[in-house]
Amino acid sequence: MVAKSVASLPSVDGAALLERVEVLDTTLRDGAQAHGISFSLQAKIRIALELDRLGVSFIEAGWPGSNPKDEEFFRAIRDYSLSHAEIVAFTSTRRKGMKPEEDRVLAKVLDAETRWVTVFGKSWTLHVHEVLRTTLEENLDMVYDTIRFLREHGVRVIFDAEHFFNGYLEDPEYALKVLETAVEAGAERIVLADTNGGMLPHTVYRVVREVRERIKAPLGLHMHNDSGCAVANTIMGVLAGAEHVQVTVNGIGERTGNADLCQVVPGLELKLGVRALENPEGLRLLRRVSRLVYELAGLQPNPYQPYVGDNAFAHKAGVHVDAVLKTPRAYEHIDPGAVGNQRRLAVSELSGAANLVAWARRELGLELGKRDPRLRRALERVKQLENQGYSFDNAYASALLILMEELGARARPFRVEAWRVVSEGGPQGSRSWALVKVAAPGGETVLAAGEGGGPVHAVDEALRAALARLLPGGAGAARLIDYRVTLPGAVRHTASTVRVEVTLTDGSSAWTTVSVSDNIVEASLDALTQGIEYYLLRSRLRQQASTPATRAPSG
Known part of the structure; x- marks a missing residue:
């Protein structure tokens, strides 16, 4: 990789920035280990295809041999042609006391038929002694044998040195010996993992700089967020010379998560001038990918998320x-x-x-x-x-x-004069029926009924039926896409007061209206009425406008 200077950013300790950094996304593997998240097979495929479109270099998609779903994914993804990314399988080193060819998990990894495999191994003496309960020499053999076995089968290897920073700070020579063993066995990327997520940026920068002096293979970073520094640690590692970063979309992952792709990638590309995505237009897809992963993970999007959150700008x-x-x-x-x-x-x-x-x-x-x-x-x-x-x-x-x-220009096109809702439940589920009486400015009234799975659905159907008869075009293309109910904390006079927000769309834009009432149906109907009225008002003004800007009505 060719180094270059970025004029707007001074070098750190004289280090020149890299021109290019590889991104390995592990949303489908480490991200899927987050508490409460379980991606279906189709969800994993959709995310993989979007990550490829985004332009990441590698998609670490799962651990063959750990569960049937991951094995099925590796079979299914072969039916798709990817433009930018390599699909990567994940595995551990061979089990102690066993030859690689006897390890059934490694056999499953070969069955995945990926060109690249990530192998994680121990680099902290604490884990070797207390978790693996083996010797330091046996651990080195496990690393070497596993990587060599995969290389002999034509597989390229990324080696993740688990708990590397903890291991390096306690016993730097052994931690480096693990890395050197992986390189000797044929690993093409050496990834330094802050698996416990406790490191701070200044330590990460120092350690990566020191490791670069001993390890000549491309270095990577895998940062967890337990200290709230996963993104900062990743950026500092790149400044120190790392050429490969491992991230997850929205930072999902074990415990408090991983470095967030949605922050790391724009930080590299827009702040440091370091190219991170294969697709030159990939950055513009970032919010879309973020929302897709939230949706398929069953999580509410974080409105305060940097770059892609609703409140970011x-x-x-x-x-x-x-x-x-x-x-x-x-x-x-x-x-x-x-x-x-x-x-x-x-x-x-x-x-x-x-x-x-x-x-x-x-x-x-x-x-x-x-x-x-x-x-x-x-x-x-x-x-x-x-x-x-x-x-x-x-x-x-x-x-x-x-x-x-x-401004004297609201010109209410209709008014709700009365409404009624009846709901009932039973073995077949609950249903609701609504009657809504709507009046036009000229005095004409219409009474219409609606049926739905709940009272708000029913009253929405009744309102639209009435408007379809009362107004040309009725509610037009406006349709309900979001409905939220909250208890406004500032209101103390009654515990039953609710705030309702509804969001409607016409297919090209969306808008939200709000109402507050002691009656949830009344608040919902008022918010819906406002939403449709706003749609009709905006449509009328846009039709009347002869230029992009029109003078406001005079007072």
Whole structure:
């Protein structure tokens, strides 16, 4: 690999940065060991295909011989053609007192028919004596024999030195002897693992620099996050000369997880100018891959996750919003689109006029002055509602409806006059039926019914049926995609008050509305009504606009 200097970053101890670093993703192996996560076979295939599209160099997909699902994956993935990544099987060194050709687990690894295999072995004398309960020399033989056996069968080997940093700090000569044995046996990558996750960045940097003086094979890093430093440790290891990094999507893994691919890769590519992905456009897929893994793992996405989280580029304080709209660099360390994310402007009691002005321009094509008294009145209403338990951090559509009302341009296209919901349960499950009475501005009313698996589903169906008869186009293409209920902590007057947020989409964009009530169905219906009203309002304004920006209605 050719070294190069990065003008914007000074060298560390005179070390030149590498031009290229390999990424091995172990989401399907180490990530799948996280508590509460179990990927199905189809989920593993979907993730592997997306990781290949992203452009990682290696996908460590499982441990043949440890469970039938992993063995089935290695058979199934042969039916797919990958563009960038090598599929890698994972295994341990041979068992003590046994020849490699007698070890059934190693036979299963060969059956996986991957060109690369990761072998992990002990490099900490504590583990050799207390876990393996064998001699230091026998451990070296286990490392050598396993790698040599695989190499003789035409398999290329990545050697993971388990607990290397702990081992090196206690007995550096033995830890280095393990690495030298692996290189002698034919390993092509030597990975230093902080398996306990307790190292700090300055130690990682020093150790990697020292190991580079003795080991000439490419060095890699496998960092766990028990000290909260997995990403920092990985970056510091690269600065010290590591050429290979092992990560998981969203940092999932044993205990507190591993180094997060979604932070390590943009850190390398965007901050250090070190290429990490085979696909030059891969970074823009980062948020998409993050969301897919959350979904298939059954986890809620972390909104505060750097780079790809919902809040990574969300601005709430009015001063921040005003500045970022003038100069994005003022409060954004990178362009959100570089990692497939986008800027989000929250509307809240902390916000200034700049937030609403920006949303009105972006969503409705309206140009407003920040000193417009109607804008100030809308902000005051937002703040009053937040004091009652509303939250507009996500629900900018509700805030824009308030603004349009103050501008005299809301022109409510319909009004819900009455509703009723009946639910019942039984051996066949629960069902709900709803009646909704909707009135048009001219006085015409429609009563419609709906049926669903729950009261909110039923009332949504009834509302849409009524609007389909009352308005041309009804609710149009708007459909419900998310529904959330919370108990607003700021509201103390009743324990039954709930806040409902609904998110709708028309296929090209999504928007969220919010309502608060002592009755969950009432709050749900109000939020749904707002969501559809916002869709109709935005569609009308966009049809009327002859240019991308239109002057706001005069007061």
